[in-house]
Amino acid sequence: MRAALDKLYDLCGYIAAVFLVGIAASIVAQIIYRLRGITFDATEAAGLCLAASTFFGLAHTFRRGAHVRINLLVDRLPQRFRQPVEILNCLIGTAVVSFLAWNVIALAIQSYQFNDVSPGLMAVPFWIPQAGVAFGITVLAIAFIDELIWLLRGGKPRYEAPDEIGIDQPVA
Numbered sequence: 645m646r647a648a649l650d651k652l653y654d655l656c657g658y659i660a661a662v663f664l665v666g667i668a669a670s671i672v673a674q675i676i677y678r679l680r681g682i683t684f685d686a687t688e689a690a691g692l693c694l695a696a697s698t699f700f701g702l703a704h705t706f707r708r709g710a711h712v713r714i715n716l717l718v719d720r721l722p723q724r725f726r727q728p729v730e731i732l733n734c735l736i737g738t739a740v741v742s743f744l745a746w747n748v749i750a751l752a753i754q755s756y757q758f759n760d761v762s763p764g765l766m767a768v769p770f771w772i773p774q775a776g777v778a779f780g781i782t783v784l785a786i787a788f789i790d791e792l793i794w795l796l797r798g799g800k801p802r803y804e805a806p807d808e809i810g811i812d813q814p815v816a
Contacts, residue, residue, distance in 0.1 A: 657704030663697035688764035699780030738788040
């Protein structure tokens with residue numbers, strides 16, 4: 645199970661990277677078309693790629709310890725209180741992200757049922773980008789649940805990058 649979850653988190657990271665390339669490609673295409681005197685609006689495509697990239701990347705960055713985390717309070721706590729506070733933080737995060745995932749899934753289903761489309765030139769059915777957002781946030785909820793179970797079993801937080809890891813060094 646551990647290997648499957650880690651592969652899922654990594655897969656989401658790769659998908660996020662593909663959508664980042666999609667942003668660059670749509671903007672480059674817009675520039676090329678404008679230089680040739682052709683109107684091409686890539687703003688909507690870039691925005692959809694941005695949403696997908698952001699939400700697909702959440703679980704991957706969470707597991708790698710790359711999310712911004714302020715340890716001012718936790719680092720000053722006595723050792724015996726740190727684990728309960730980490731569990732509480734993870735429990736709150738799990739509840740909030742799971743609630744968000746539930747509602748984004750409901751939104752994507754509703755958009756599909758109503759055939760809701762974007763107002764731009766492309767007229768993309770809204771459920772398509774919403775499905776990507778729903779999948780990404782659902783995988784983040786799974787990552788939070790995974791981490792919560794790990795902490796409840798007595799493990800140290802895996803979402804916290806060690807201080808000695810530099811920006812050019814991979815997190816183990």
